[in-house]
Amino acid sequence: MSAVLTVADLAAKARTASRRLALLSRADKDAALLAIADALDAASADVVAANAQDIERGRASGMVEGLVDRLTLTPERVAAVADAVRDIAALPDPVGEVVRGSTLANGLQIRQVRVPMGVVGMIYEARPNVTVDAAALGLKSGNAVILRGGSAAESTNRTLVTVMRDALTAQGLPADAIGLLDGGRDAVRALLTARGQVDLIIPRGGAGLIQTVVTESTVPVIETGVGNCHVYVDAAADLDKALAITLNAKTHRPSVCNAAESLLVHASLTQEFLPKVLAELSGAGVVLHTDPAAGSAAEAAGIPHVPATDEDWDTEYLALEIAVAVVPDLDGALDHIRAHSSGHTEAIVTEDRAAARRFTTEIDAAAVMVNASTRFTDGGEFGFGAEIGISTQKLHARGPMALPELTTTKWIVEGDGQIR
Template sequence: MSEAEEFLKVARAARDAATLLAPMPRAPKDAALRAVADALEAATEEIVAANAVDVDRARESGTSEAMIDRLRLDAGRIAKIAEAVRQVADLPDPVGEVVRGSTLPNGLELRQVRVPLGVIGIIYEGRPNVTVDAAALCLKSGNGVLLRGSSSAYSSNTALVRVMQEALAATEVPADAVQLVPGQTRESVKHLMRARGLVDVLIPRGGASLINSVVEESTVPVIETGVGNCHVYVDADADIDTALKILVNAKAQRPSVCNAAETVLVHAAIADAFVPRALTALKDAGVTVHGDERVRAYGADVVAATEEDFTTEYLSLDIAAAVVDSLDDAVAHIRRYGSAHTDAIVTRSQQAARRFVATVDSAAVAVNASTRFTDGGEFGFGAEIGISTQKLHARGPMGLPELTSTKWIYTGEGHVRG
């Protein structure tokens, strides 16, 4: 059987399973998720052995230790993955929720209710925990899922999906609802991206190159997630101590995630007071500053920023920096270079805050708070599939409700239209 035929087989199986899963009430889905969590813990030794194959292959190919750490699974990490599945089981089920409804003047009862999207394809890089997280969220929201992780984690992902399918086989949820896309070649990704009619939506999780490739090449509708060129703007009316605390947290608390700050913009009126202290604080946190000419005037350690620096999602202890002459200039900079993920203002001026919020066109805008809070868990939504930076269907952290669509139901008593 060819790779294309193998893909069609699993895609059709996921489609059939999604049809069975969609009308299921909450109880059997929650029971299935808890069975998956138990099975993952019981299969820890098997999963760790499969993961060791991926880790050894990565090390032999010269992969950095930082990336190997993202790939590695051990008993502790598997226990956390299982616990995350149990947390998804505890979340409210969005399917069947009435979004709005009314009785029309002619007596028709009208309701808009949440329904599953159908079959969701997930294309992702690196960490094998995404395999389980994505499957759990899709199952809870009544969707089938086709998982295409990176080839570097293929052995791990194969073991994880096998364990989940075996666990589901003993429950009311069809095991075929969770599928691993067969193959490790570029062509296997293309099969998924072109499966319009079998796959309802694709969600890419990874770097800009992956997301751009999926958006440009896919015939299946795509929800863009993840790329975060996030900004912190320090306004003329900012409290300097507050601004320093927010900036260091936004950049250095966890630099490898999409909601970490990648650029700091400083109003010229506060630059003399703020920039020297900011350079010291960032240096103490191990951050390299890539600054424009005005920022470089404040410190010999500042690296000259290029145009590319202001467009870069570093995901490291690096940050671009510039001095701007006004709030409007800061907004213009964000609109030009940003990724519409999360942008923050630090200010004591309500007028400045209101203007920034009104004019910055991003999925999340923070006022006197770190960009690091843009997260489903931090927002109180529970687990998330990713953070959408687009405007259609979903924007911002995508939890369970964002993995649903809606249908309109109207009920009459023999109503006909005149």
């Protein structure tokens, strides 16, 4: 069977399932989610065994350790994934929420309510937790999902989807609410061009994946994830806060999109702060890509570094590497970020309220942090529960996307014989 027919078949089954999901009560959806969570716990050994196969193939093919970490599921991580599903079950159901409404002068009652998108395609790389998050968020918001994970997690994803589909069947719900797309680029291209069959595509991964989806898709896309995030340490920064924030933003989990990739330091801090933060970063195993001023500070302190290239300022390393520049002032920091930001998360460390206000007002990004790590841009940290991704575009959704962002709206108008 061709990829096009495969996608058409998946989409048709998902459409039928989505109609059933749209009619479910919150209690029914929550019961299904709790059944999925229990099933994942029960199948933990099978999931870990399948994951071990993927890890073995990944290491054999030279996968870097940061990506291996993203791919890895331990029993503890499987339990955490199951708990995340339970957390989603506990969240408010967005479907049916009245966004706004009124009674017109002619007596018509109008209201705008949240409704499911319908069929959502999710294309992502080697992060098997996304397989469960996307399926659970889709179910809670009344959507059927078609999942296309990276080939690096093929065995893990097959096992996870089988467990979840079986759990739905046991609850008397359509297993086709969760579909897994097999095949290579032809299959992906067929999904991207299934306009009218699929309502929305959400890519989650590196810049290359996202750009391919945005460029080739005829289905509406929400662009997510590329995080060239900056930390700017202002002249008025509390330097202890600045050091802790910078280290956390870069080293806490370098392989994720909200990790810092560039550090900007005010020129007045080149003696007091810059050598210290460079030494701490280097001591944590971070490769420093420095502009001439930062390189001079590193050289004087005997800290290993490499000269930054033009490409470094636009690079999402997703690893223990960071680009470092000295800027003359706040305007210099703003100009640098405007030139190189991916619109994900930008942070300022300062005790100057006026500087903080200028930064939050003038920076164009999905999230702007003041005296806080870029790592906080996350649906769970924001209290939304698991996220489907972090949108870096401006239409429909921006920032961490949770349940409300997986819905659209429709207008319901009730009258008593009014005519226009």
